[in-house]
Amino acid sequence: MTRRPITVSVDKLRRRRPEERPRKLPADERSCPRCQSHWRAEEMQRNLRVCATCGHHFPVGARERLDQLAEGRPWLELWPEMRASDPLQFVDLEPYPDRVDKAERAGATEALVVGELAVRDHPCVVAVMDFGYLGGSMGSVVGEKLARACDRCVERGLPLVCVTASGGARMQEGVIALMQMAKTIVGFELLRDAELPTIVVLAHPTTGGVWASFASVGDVTYAEPGALIAFSGPRVIEQTTREKLPPEFGRAETQLANGQVDAVVDRRELAGRIGKVLGILERPSGVAPAPAVTWAQEKAERAATVARNLPELSRRFVSRVRRPDEEDDR
Ligand SMILES: [Zn+2]
Missing domain, CATH: 3.90.226.10 (2-enoyl-CoA Hydratase; Chain A, domain 1)
Structure with a gap:
């Protein structure tokens, strides 16, 4: 691992006099970082x-x-x-x-x-x-x-x-x-x-x-x-x-x-x-929203279908990954 030297310079800070620092704005007022427009709290909220x-x-x-x-x-x-x-x-x-x-x-x-x-x-x-x-x-x-x-x-x-x-x-x-x-x-x-x-x-x-x-x-x-x-x-x-x-x-x-x-x-x-x-x-008016119970039942049914088909799924998966030369062994 190569170690990179870290250079620290305070020249920039020294050159900056305190009166040049930007005025600190109250917490709820903002100065735009892009165009420097200044907005009061209520103007910000309104806009x-x-x-x-x-x-x-x-x-x-x-x-x-x-x-x-x-x-x-x-x-x-x-x-x-x-x-x-x-x-x-x-x-x-x-x-x-x-x-x-x-x-x-x-x-x-x-x-x-x-x-x-x-x-x-x-x-x-x-x-x-x-x-x-x-x-x-x-x-x-x-x-x-x-x-x-x-x-x-x-x-x-x-x-x-x-x-x-x-x-x-x-x-x-x-x-x-x-x-x-x-x-x-x-x-x-x-x-x-x-x-x-x-x-x-x-x-x-x-x-x-x-x-x-x-x-x-x-x-x-x-x-x-x-x-x-x-x-x-x-x-x-x-x-x-x-x-x-x-x-x-x-x-x-x-x-x-x-x-x-x-x-x-x-x-x-x-x-x-x-x-x-x-x-x-949105749903057309007059169509009643399906109750949560129906969705829970549907989810359970879907899970049951997946579980029933699991052996079938794994057989299909195995046949897909089996190499062609293995086909003859069956
Ligand atoms: Zn701006």
């Missing part, structure tokens, strides 16, 4: 956290996003009481429960908030990820809430809308976090079997285990302008391959050009767009 000058999309908390999609109408939060446990007693730089406490003090209660609401008069279940809570990472609570949201959709015949913003699986929960990838996919499969639509909105950033599971299997997939959508972020890839990536790598517009998303939608048009799609895809 749905989009820069009115250049269209830069700022991050949005989960509950504020649900308010935006409900457009001022009340909505019902589902399972707000769920909290992560610490089965692995995980400690990195600090214990996992301390990180959870710190994130809770900042305002959010988990990285996924689920609500039942109507988007432009179309009732649906909306699951929104919060990047502000441990990087929007998917742990056991996120997986469980999303699976319950899928169950609720099936029980009530409602479509599911997901807004994702995540750094991937929650490393503090180890393999339990990775397991949520399969669990969420099973939830989406239930919706598919029940012929209920799923709409996924990819906000900045959607990466890792979330992009590699439910975020990429929606019936309709929208992305917000400039959002990073990739399994590994450009920094990780550059550090691994030691190659420079183009600036547009993994951006929503690139993913649209590559056919990974259906449209890049401005946040100010999002509620209207989702409402229109739900209007086209």
Whole structure:
């Protein structure tokens, strides 16, 4: 292994006089990183956290996003009481429960908030990820809430809308976090079997285990302008391959050009767009939603069919992998 020298320079810092430092803004005010326009807290909220000058999309908390999609109408939060446990007693730089406490003090209660609401008069279940809570990472609570949201959709015949913003699986929960990838996919499969639509909105950033599971299997997939959508972020890839990536790598517009998303939608048009799609895809009125019991029975029947056919399946598999010269031995 070759050791590379590390060079540290403080010249740049020394040259910078204190009065040149940018004025620190109050926590709820924002300066646009693209055009430097300054927005007060109430202006940010009114503009749905989009820069009115250049269209830069700022991050949005989960509950504020649900308010935006409900457009001022009340909505019902589902399972707000769920909290992560610490089965692995995980400690990195600090214990996992301390990180959870710190994130809770900042305002959010988990990285996924689920609500039942109507988007432009179309009732649906909306699951929104919060990047502000441990990087929007998917742990056991996120997986469980999303699976319950899928169950609720099936029980009530409602479509599911997901807004994702995540750094991937929650490393503090180890393999339990990775397991949520399969669990969420099973939830989406239930919706598919029940012929209920799923709409996924990819906000900045959607990466890792979330992009590699439910975020990429929606019936309709929208992305917000400039959002990073990739399994590994450009920094990780550059550090691994030691190659420079183009600036547009993994951006929503690139993913649209590559056919990974259906449209890049401005946040100010999002509620209207989702409402229109739900209007086209929702169940015709008068058709009763199938009760959950029916689906459970169908699942059991399907499992029984697979079990009955197992010996047959393995015989077919063996015959496929057997070499041609073995055919004569039979
Ligand atoms: Zn701007």
